[in-house]
Amino acid sequence: MSLSKFKFDKRIVLxxxxxxxxxxxxxPTLLPVFxxxxxxxxxxxxxxxxxxxxxxxYTGLLSLGQGIFFxxxxxxxxxxxxxxxxxxxxxxxxxxxxLYGVEKLPFFWEPFKSPIFTFFAIWIIPALVAGLIGFLVxxxxxKGVYFSILTQASLLVFFNFFNGQQKLINGTNGLKTDxxxxxxxxxxxxxxxxxxxxxxxILVIATWFFAKWVVRGRFGNILIGIRDDEPRVRFTGYNxxxxxxxxxxxxxxxxxxxxALYTVQSGIVxxxxxxxxxxxxxxIWVAVGGRGTLLGAILGAVFIxxxxxxxxxxxxxxxxxxxxxxxxxxxxxxxxGVLGWIQGDGPRNLLQxxxxxxxxxxxxxxxxxxxxxxxx
Amino acid sequence: xxxxxxxxFNGVAIGSVLLVAxxxxxxxxxxxxxxxxxxxxxxxxxxxxxxxxQLIFKLPILKPxxxxxxxxxxxxxxxxxxxxxxxxxxxxxxxxxxxxxxTLLATWGVSLILQQFVRSVPLAYGTGLVISLIIGLFLPTTxxxxxxxxxxxxxxxxxxxxxxxxTGVLTGGVIxxxxxxxxxxxARNVDVTAPSWMRGxxxxxGTAFPKTRLMIIVITxxxxxxxxxxxxxxxxxxxxxxVTQNRQMSDxxxxxxxKVDIITFGIGSGLAGVxxxxxxxxxxxxxxxxxxxxxGCFMVVVLGGVGNLLGTVLASFGIxxxxxxxxxxRLLSIWPDMPLPLSNTINFFATTSMAxxxxxxxxxxxxxxxxxxxxxxxxxxxxx
Numbered sequence: 001m002s003l004s005k006f007k008f009d010k011r012i013v014l015x016x017x018x019x020x021x022x023x024x025x026x027x028p029t030l031l032p033v034f035x036x037x038x039x040x041x042x043x044x045x046x047x048x049x050x051x052x053x054x055x056x057x058y059t060g061l062l063s064l065g066q067g068i069f070f071x072x073x074x075x076x077x078x079x080x081x082x083x084x085x086x087x088x089x090x091x092x093x094x095x096x097x098x099l100y101g102v103e104k105l106p107f108f109w110e111p112f113k114s115p116i117f118t119f120f121a122i123w124i125i126p127a128l129v130a131g132l133i134g135f136l137v138x139x140x141x142x143k144g145v146y147f148s149i150l151t152q153a154s155l156l157v158f159f160n161f162f163n164g165q166q167k168l169i170n171g172t173n174g175l176k177t178d179x180x181x182x183x184x185x186x187x188x189x190x191x192x193x194x195x196x197x198x199x200x201x202i203l204v205i206a207t208w209f210f211a212k213w214v215v216r217g218r219f220g221n222i223l224i225g226i227r228d229d230e231p232r233v234r235f236t237g238y239n240x241x242x243x244x245x246x247x248x249x250x251x252x253x254x255x256x257x258x259x260a261l262y263t264v265q266s267g268i269v270x271x272x273x274x275x276x277x278x279x280x281x282x283x284i285w286v287a288v289g290g291r292g293t294l295l296g297a298i299l300g301a302v303f304i305x306x307x308x309x310x311x312x313x314x315x316x317x318x319x320x321x322x323x324x325x326x327x328x329x330x331x332x333x334x335x336x337g338v339l340g341w342i343q344g345d346g347p348r349n350l351l352q353x354x355x356x357x358x359x360x361x362x363x364x365x366x367x368x369x370x371x372x373x374x375x376x
Numbered sequence: 377x378x379x380x381x382x383x384x385f386n387g388v389a390i391g392s393v394l395l396v397a398x399x400x401x402x403x404x405x406x407x408x409x410x411x412x413x414x415x416x417x418x419x420x421x422x423x424x425x426x427x428x429x430q431l432i433f434k435l436p437i438l439k440p441x442x443x444x445x446x447x448x449x450x451x452x453x454x455x456x457x458x459x460x461x462x463x464x465x466x467x468x469x470x471x472x473x474x475x476x477x478x479t480l481l482a483t484w485g486v487s488l489i490l491q492q493f494v495r496s497v498p499l500a501y502g503t504g505l506v507i508s509l510i511i512g513l514f515l516p517t518t519x520x521x522x523x524x525x526x527x528x529x530x531x532x533x534x535x536x537x538x539x540x541x542x543t544g545v546l547t548g549g550v551i552x553x554x555x556x557x558x559x560x561x562x563a564r565n566v567d568v569t570a571p572s573w574m575r576g577x578x579x580x581x582g583t584a585f586p587k588t589r590l591m592i593i594v595i596t597x598x599x600x601x602x603x604x605x606x607x608x609x610x611x612x613x614x615x616x617x618x619v620t621q622n623r624q625m626s627d628x629x630x631x632x633x634x635k636v637d638i639i640t641f642g643i644g645s646g647l648a649g650v651x652x653x654x655x656x657x658x659x660x661x662x663x664x665x666x667x668x669x670x671x672g673c674f675m676v677v678v679l680g681g682v683g684n685l686l687g688t689v690l691a692s693f694g695i696x697x698x699x700x701x702x703x704x705x706r707l708l709s710i711w712p713d714m715p716l717p718l719s720n721t722i723n724f725f726a727t728t729s730m731a732x733x734x735x736x737x738x739x740x741x742x743x744x745x746x747x748x749x750x751x752x753x754x755x756x757x758x759x760x
Contacts, residue, residue: 062477136740140747145411145476149674150740156671157736160729276667280484287481320492327485331478332471 024201028194037265038309039302040197043204044261046301049285050211050294051251051258056283057291058215059247060227061143065133065151066255067279068158069126073256074269075162076125078175079109080118081187081264085180096170106168122260123253130252134245143230152276159274174270177263188267200261204298207254211294214250223247284323287330290337299339381583383706384697389589391696392596395689396654397669398676399599400647402688405677407620408640410469411476413483415673416666417490418645421460422453422652423661424494427566428503431555443571446653450595453649459510460490461645462638469641491663500558504548512540565662574657592654599650603643604685616640679739681749690750695735703731 028036048070055061082094083105089095093105111117137150163172178188185192214220225233226240233240263269272278282301289300304326311319330337336344401415412418429449433442464486472479494502515536516524523532552559570588577584607613618626619636627633655665676695680687700706705726714722725734746752 062480136744140743142743142747145480146678148411148477148480149671149678150743153671153675153736153739157733160732164727164729276671277488280481283481317492317496320488320495324485324488324492327488328468328482331482331485332468335478 042302042305046298047258048255049297049301051254053297055251059223063151065155067274069252069255070259071273072126073259074263076121077260078269081180100167123256126256127249127253131249134248138241138244162271178267290339293339296339387697387700391693392593395692396596397651398673400644404644406682411480414487416670417487418457418648419652420666422649423656425453426656454646457649458642458646462642465641495563500552501548504544508540508544512537565660568656588657681751684751687751
């Protein structure tokens with residue numbers, strides 16, 4: 001029972017894509033600047049949500065530390081922007097260094113003078129860090145809640161580290177990007193923001209296809225196998241450590257891309273990206289949207305964040321209650337998420353409750369499949 | 377010698393805060409396998425209970441007993457957090473046994489709600505709500521068995537809840553009209569002032585120790601001893617251990633696993649409340665106070681190994697002493713003329729936050745050799 005149950009007409013799919021692309025192109029003219037910027041940010045968050053879906057929805061690894069990789073990507077992008085637009089400051093290094101009496105660029109920031117290096121660093125560095133953390137944890141067969149706790153602890157460690165290092169990365173204050181220059185244009189300017197929005201939208205679609213490619217075929221099957229019965233996968237002759245490490249570093253790389261896009265659109269990267277609540281929120285986007293459904297992760301990230309900004313504008317105090325309630329509700333009443341519920345037996349059960357559809361007496365999937373004549 | 381004593385005391389003090397905070401978690405997580413991310417917020421409730429008790433003891437009637445409020449608040453905090461924990465178990469966690477990741481997310485939701493609750497509800501009415509919960513949950517259990525078995529028991533239960541609600545509203549109203557500080561909601565941090573006999577320092581062997589720290593060590597010591605005695609000597613303790621070892625077999629032998637779950641969770645949550653009292657002595661109390669401890673507590677449990685209190689004790693004192701050694705840069709004062717690169721490294725880590733970084737790295741290295749903690753449970757299962 002998956003998306004393949006719905007076989008859409010090719011023309012419908014095509015027109016859907018045409019409408020989507022038209023909307024993306026037209027969005028900057030349809031929406032006010034403020035809303036466009038918000039939409040762009042939420043779309044970039046949906047990339048990290050896709051990563052969470054890959055590791056949690058498909059592989060069963062609940063990481064509470066995706067904020068690490070998100071922030072790393074953000075820091076890479078922000079530092080490149082700061083360095084390239086620092087020509088008028090003393091010593092040709094970003095302004096904040098002068099506050100702490102640093103006169104020479106710390107050595108590990110040197111490579112970030114090059115745009116090509118930065119382009120790769122944004123996703124390779126988070127992926128490598130994720131791979132390292134993942135390998136050390138998975139190697140010892142630490143899994144389940146222990147994995148979650150360890151990722152949360154490492155999140156806290158990174159937060160403490162970044163928060164305390166003023167001389168290297170400006171500590172608590174973070175790095176601002178909106179007054180920096182990229183290719184001769186101000187990053188915070190309207191035209192640049194529009195371009196960033198388009199880049200984000202394209203990357204979300206590209207990531208979606210990439211994620212679909214990852215979960216398809218044997219690799220995806222092994223991931224699902226690890227989620228459902230890891231010892232069995234191991235006894236069948238596969239080494240789950242490798243697969244888990246690979247998928248965890250893929251999710252880390254995606255988080256890095258997402259963080260970089262989010263940073264340039266929100267104008268700042270700071271250790272606040274590595275706080276514990278933010279990383280758990282990423283999980284709830286996926287949980288509400290429907291884990292194990294890639295589209296659900298995207299929709300969940302965009303809609304929950306949009307709801308958050310609307311609710312916080314109207315009733316600031318009530319968002320915490322709503323969010324807390326969402327966590328409890330999704331886990332107890334809607335474990336498959338909204339999209340999973342729609343694709344599963346949800347609507348049928350609802351209709352049955354009101355007597356609008358015939359009750360199924362035997363095992364549901366058997367009868368549904370026989371009726372429609374398509375056994376999966 | 378003095379330096380060593382000082383360092384040891386500091387380490388033990390840090391460790392005992394960790395231990396009392398992690399003790400409840402070790403019971404809930406170690407014995408029941410439930411990840412309770414709301415544990416920090418249960419601590420926060422304990423800390424707020426201390427604050428409310430303190431203000432109530434300032435009323436003219438109770439003024440003569442003011443100095444003993446901290447002792448009273450330990451028991452009250454145990455009851456308050458315990459009751460909230462029991463409610464949590466009855467409504468949410470019970471549905472999620474066997475799926476720890478879901479429990480983790482749901483309890484995180486609970487923690488968000490509790491945090492916002494203390495921000496936006498006046499503490500007086502919060503107290504009233506807790507009192508009505510206590511009455512509503514415990515009044516039905518005091519009825520005679522004749523009433524319990526009758527068909528009309530549900531009406532008795534219902535009327536006791538109504539009584540509970542009325543009492544709660546009444547107490548809330550009385551408190552908010554008599555103690556003005558509790559009548560308005562506020563997100564600001566509040567301060568608990570220790571009674572006069574706990575202020576100041578004690579000199580032992582020429583070193584001065586703050587009394588509040590000593591008090592925390594005493595609270596921790598008593599909690600650990602009490603819980604060990606309870607688990608090893610009492611009938612319910614034996615049942616809890618039995619259910620931990622083999623749930624199905626215990627069920628077959630007539631142990632009510634449902635009751636065992638409630639009691640275990642209640643005790644674990646109550647201990648969080650006691651930890652809250654200890655924490656309130658260290659600094660100001662706010663909605664976020666629990667969040668500062670939760671990750672450290674989990675590290676203690678992971679390091680100590682699941683289902684073993686000795687491991688928890690050793691792990692928390694180990695982490696405490698290491699934090700002090702690294703965070704205060706004490707190795708340098710013990711060995712002043714160490715080579716330059718080494719001393720630079722030690723200086724780099726000699727702050728509280730960098731010490732955490734170092735401690736975590738050490739824990740990860742340790743787990744490479746002993747993945748299941750100091751005292752792992754023995755078994756031959758593929759999954760453990």
